[in-house]
Amino acid sequence: MSTQPIQPAVRHGEPLLAVRDLRVTFGRRGEEPFRAVDGVSFDVRPGQTVGLVGESGCGKSVTSLAIMGLLPTRGNTVEGTAVFDGEDLLSLSAQQMRDRRGADIAMIFQDPLSSLNPVIQIGRQVTEVMERHQGLSRKEAMPKAAELLERVGIPDPRARLANYPHQLSGGMRQRALIAMALACQPRLLIADEPTTALDVTIQAQILALLKDLVVETGTAMVMITHDLGVVAGLCDEVNVLYGGKIVERGTRHGLFARPRHPYTVGLLDSIPRLDAPRGEALSPIPGSVADNLPWDSACAFAPRCSNALDVCVEKTPAWEGDDVVGLRCFNPMGVSR
Amino acid sequence: MLRFVVRRLLQMVGVLLVLSLLVFVWLRSLPGGPVSALLGERQTEARREALERALGLDQPLPVQYVRFMQRAFQGDFGVSTQVLPGEDALDIFLSRLPATLELSFFALVIAIALGIPLGYLAARRKGTALDTTSVIFSLVGVAVPVFFTAFLLKYFFAVEWNLLPVSGRQSIGLDATRVTGLFVLDGILTREWDAAWDALKHLVLPSLALATIPFAVVFRITRASVLDVLDEDYVRTAEAKGLTAKVIRGRHVLRNAMLPVVTTVGLQVGALLSGAVLTETVFSWRGVGQALAEGFLQKDYPVLQVLIMAAAAIYVLVNLLVDITYALIDPRIRTR
Numbered sequence A: 001m002s003t004q005p006i007q008p009a010v011r012h013g014e015p016l017l018a019v020r021d022l023r024v025t026f027g028r029r030g031e032e033p034f035r036a037v038d039g040v041s042f043d044v045r046p047g048q049t050v051g052l053v054g055e056s057g058c059g060k061s062v063t064s065l066a067i068m069g070l071l072p073t074r075g076n077t078v079e080g081t082a083v084f085d086g087e088d089l090l091s092l093s094a095q096q097m098r099d100r101r102g103a104d105i106a107m108i109f110q111d112p113l114s115s116l117n118p119v120i121q122i123g124r125q126v127t128e129v130m131e132r133h134q135g136l137s138r139k140e141a142m143p144k145a146a147e148l149l150e151r152v153g154i155p156d157p158r159a160r161l162a163n164y165p166h167q168l169s170g171g172m173r174q175r176a177l178i179a180m181a182l183a184c185q186p187r188l189l190i191a192d193e194p195t196t197a198l199d200v201t202i203q204a205q206i207l208a209l210l211k212d213l214v215v216e217t218g219t220a221m222v223m224i225t226h227d228l229g230v231v232a233g234l235c236d237e238v239n240v241l242y243g244g245k246i247v248e249r250g251t252r253h254g255l256f257a258r259p260r261h262p263y264t265v266g267l268l269d270s271i272p273r274l275d276a277p278r279g280e281a282l283s284p285i286p287g288s289v290a291d292n293l294p295w296d297s298a299c300a301f302a303p304r305c306s307n308a309l310d311v312c313v314e315k316t317p318a319w320e321g322d323d324v325v326g327l328r329c330f331n332p333m334g335v336s337r
Numbered sequence B: 001m002l003r004f005v006v007r008r009l010l011q012m013v014g015v016l017l018v019l020s021l022l023v024f025v026w027l028r029s030l031p032g033g034p035v036s037a038l039l040g041e042r043q044t045e046a047r048r049e050a051l052e053r054a055l056g057l058d059q060p061l062p063v064q065y066v067r068f069m070q071r072a073f074q075g076d077f078g079v080s081t082q083v084l085p086g087e088d089a090l091d092i093f094l095s096r097l098p099a100t101l102e103l104s105f106f107a108l109v110i111a112i113a114l115g116i117p118l119g120y121l122a123a124r125r126k127g128t129a130l131d132t133t134s135v136i137f138s139l140v141g142v143a144v145p146v147f148f149t150a151f152l153l154k155y156f157f158a159v160e161w162n163l164l165p166v167s168g169r170q171s172i173g174l175d176a177t178r179v180t181g182l183f184v185l186d187g188i189l190t191r192e193w194d195a196a197w198d199a200l201k202h203l204v205l206p207s208l209a210l211a212t213i214p215f216a217v218v219f220r221i222t223r224a225s226v227l228d229v230l231d232e233d234y235v236r237t238a239e240a241k242g243l244t245a246k247v248i249r250g251r252h253v254l255r256n257a258m259l260p261v262v263t264t265v266g267l268q269v270g271a272l273l274s275g276a277v278l279t280e281t282v283f284s285w286r287g288v289g290q291a292l293a294e295g296f297l298q299k300d301y302p303v304l305q306v307l308i309m310a311a312a313a314i315y316v317l318v319n320l321l322v323d324i325t326y327a328l329i330d331p332r333i334r335t336r
């Protein structure tokens, strides 16, 4: 159970969140089971920002929802552990998990409009978290909500309290959701593609805001994205996910300077670059996730991989590395690009 | 909001004007007509013409319509020819209205009080026995004609088992004071508890019969709507905030899920009005529906005209109330 409140709960250097061998399998009785997350392990240290990167469908959202206990109650099995502050979130009761969510661990989602309740004022949607976890009354929480809105850069926050989501712009909505997530000073924030639904210029603003906030408050963050460009500006450490498994891990600098997994290289090559000559074509990774091989007898990426060897379709490449750098590949790319 | 209401009221006047013309023409295009109904066996050419002249039916239709409208604007909708000969048609409607209001109100309360909670539970327990059973019952509820339901209820509960009164609104010989014409309410207002209880017992079977279809519809819309809302991202956000199950249900799920239900309830007023005709006939309930059935059988134009127009006005008014309620729940409409 939880320790004394005053005592620092996390020792320096210890991971705040340690995910080990997380597996999520979908499928009801009679259906072919589908493993969306296949043995994922990673650490998040206090104050650190960790990226979870990969194409659509690679299991990023399912990973985060499993950690949050937000997967549908039926039709899936979750295995492994996710130890947060000394207790395994995956074995907590639904009620214990409710007490953690929004207080210790918060989450923001991709589409700010649909993620806000259309018939409730923004102010109330911010105060309800504080009412729930800090025992404040609505009246007590309201001025704090205005402060929060101000802190996330919403102009005229007092007036905004009474607004409904449809009266705000996309960027303002995402700012409001960030305010809700940070209302109870969580130690971990999971951001699932927080900028994907926004205009490019707004994306940069929101990312800058998130960066400022996590630095200022010391909140650890898991940044989920399909865009390595987002990672470059934000993450201390990056996990590249393919077909439900982590295929490469590295520090931001290491990974960008010397990507080793062919998939990571492919992702880097498909980032639009401002310094590239105009008209130079990006090189997207050929094929799609529909071509994946099953991980248990091959490298799932083999059909799309330019480096593939015979062994790649015969055996599962093993994870070689530790909690800071690592690789899952039989034939990594050369040391320099 | 005020402008919205005024605009809708003006629209309503337009709708009623057009409708008055349609009803007028439609009634007069039906075979038979009041003259044959009045004269019956004694019909001769001379008598027929004399009566038509007396009733103004010899004039061309447009002239008849203009006259009718002129009088209508002064509150004169003509007198009944057959249902209660000589009685003012509007008075007939007004005297029958409380009975139907009382019946429909109870039916609607039953439909909502059962339909919304059951619909919510069925959605939360989707695929369980509770869900499947309620869905089947609601399908049966919509499919079985009101007439048949009314008859079955009456046969078993009143005739066979003698648990509840067979027909009417009040036991014969009971002397109750009238205030509003709503018998249960009158009993409560005057503290004549035996009269209120008696009226309530008379209400049970007819309002159950009348409630079946609205109940089934409210149940199914609630269930479908709750299922939709449960999948919404904002419910996931609410879960991610760690809110209690109670807050998520009330503030985030039900409130949004009620939007389509509110509209549906408004549309059910139409079903209630047509259901009332059948239910009132089976239970000899002296309401508007019964008068409408009689008027129709006997081709009582003035009575029919008033009743149909009044039904339409009520329908439009209720839906205006529904739209106002909707706007109160949904800020996207209110603040546009």
Ligand SMILES: Nc1ncnc2c1ncn2[C@@H]1O[C@H](COP(=O)(O)OP(=O)(O)OP(=O)(O)O)[C@@H](O)[C@H]1O
Pocket (backbone or CB within 6 Å): A026, A027, A034, A036, A054, A055, A056, A057, A058, A059, A060, A061, A062, A063, A072, A226
């Ligand atoms: N409730 C569910 N039932 C069955 N399969 C699911 C469910 N949720 C997700 N999946 C499957 O799990 C896989 C991983 O989905 P996930 O949402 O984690 O992808 P993602 O990496 O977040 O992609 P995106 O970038 O599109 O958000 C997908 O193939 C998806 O179809």
Ligand code: SF4
Pocket (backbone or CB within 6 Å): A261, A262, A263, A299, A300, A301, A302, A303, A305, A306, A307, A308, A309, A312, A317, A328, A329, A330, A331, A332
């Ligand atoms: S294991 Fe083989 S197929 Fe898979 S990424 Fe490495 S080289 Fe390519």
Ligand SMILES: [Mg+2]
Pocket (backbone or CB within 6 Å): A060, A061, A062, A192, A193
């Ligand atoms: Mg996703």
